[in-house]
Amino acid sequence: MRQGTKSKILDAAERLFAERGFADTSLRLITSHAEVNLASVNYHFGSKKELIQAVLMRYLEQFMPLVDKAMQEHIESATPPNLDQVFSSFIDPLLEMNQVKKHGTAMFLLLLGRGYTDSQGHLRKFITHHFGEVLSRFQDAVRLAYPELSDSDIFWRLHFTLGTVVFTMASSTALKEIASADFNEELNTEGLIRKVIPYLAAGVGAPT
């Protein structure tokens, strides 16, 4: 066989989750698109919940080390970074997801968004459990760039930021269509990322 059952399931699940969300994507839909037997999902992954985590894990374990490295560099640098630099550190890791797979960047952000907003947010716990240190390293870099900001304000503004990114990606298809019709502006994922960075940096850098 060209491709193992497990990875055929992951590929189909990933596409469908991004398109329709987790709740609206049935295992039967996934397995029919993947052209595998229904029972193989439970055989290989245990449950639907674990399949969702496996789909995201494939991206996270590529993405997080790259972010971590960039934040480390900011922290260990002789001169403290500014917010634009900190946020721009996400651009390369995000675009690297396109190497992993076609439209990987958009898909990763889409999945992340769905994971954070869909029911119960069990993915939030999953992510903070597996990658908590990376997130706190990011927090450290922001603190260096804006030392006057309290820990509480850093916390809140970073979540505002996450919201902006995640929501924008979740609606990006619809938004790109409107922008294309209204402004004759064809934007790809990279263009969108570069549009949002100044917004985020200014927001986090706002006076309190």
Added chain:
Amino acid sequence: MRQGTKSKILDAAERLFAERGFADTSLRLITSHAEVNLASVNYHFGSKKELIQAVLMRYLEQFMPLVDKAMQEHIESATPPNLDQVFSSFIDPLLEMNQVKKHGTAMFLLLLGRGYTDSQGHLRKFITHHFGEVLSRFQDAVRLAYPELSDSDIFWRLHFTLGTVVFTMASSTALKEIASADFNEELNTEGLIRKVIPYLAAGVGAPT
């Protein structure tokens, strides 16, 4: 009877939608909480989709005229507004939702968030269809506050803003718990709104 069937359904549906999302809330769950017959949902509202719209409509038809009035005042004012003023115009209409019903503000924003991110985004079309003029009046006020910003950038940044608000509210319960545990900071919905306004104004006002 104390309360009509129709409004008992709306109240129960609203609470459950906000807690669990649209897809994860069944009509049977709604009707059992509302203590009405299952069939009464389809009798009074036609379908689940129309029930969702009715739940949001109850808030929107209170909220939108207030926003519209505030934006009109900015537009007709002799001196152009600044971005902080434009965004602060949302505070009162949002808090007014608490008069409509206990925890109304939080619930309204929660529902709005779910509606924008849940499947297919049919609520986005519903809102732009019913309240398109209000949204474009908001756009006009932003243009007055920041004339150098292109229409395309206004469009994108306002959607970034919507993302911030909607995502923050959708995760607000979890976030408030973390903030309470980590920073001994008890934040209510109004406090959260006042925390997010400077962030939004700075983001939209960022240089391009």
Added chain:
DNA sequence: TTAAAAATAAAACACCTGTTTAAAATCTAC
């Protein structure tokens, strides 16, 4: 009071859900 309209109720409809079982097929190593 009575006839028409509106609302409620219980039951059935047709279909979809994630998961499990048990048999068959395939692959792996001796």
Added chain:
DNA sequence: GTAGATTTTAAACAGGTGTTTTATTTTTAA
């Protein structure tokens, strides 16, 4: 080549979904 483990398959399981039908009750108006 054959025994054993791994993987795939079809079928069933137990329960949930939104919606519709039919009958009954309640409300409204003449």
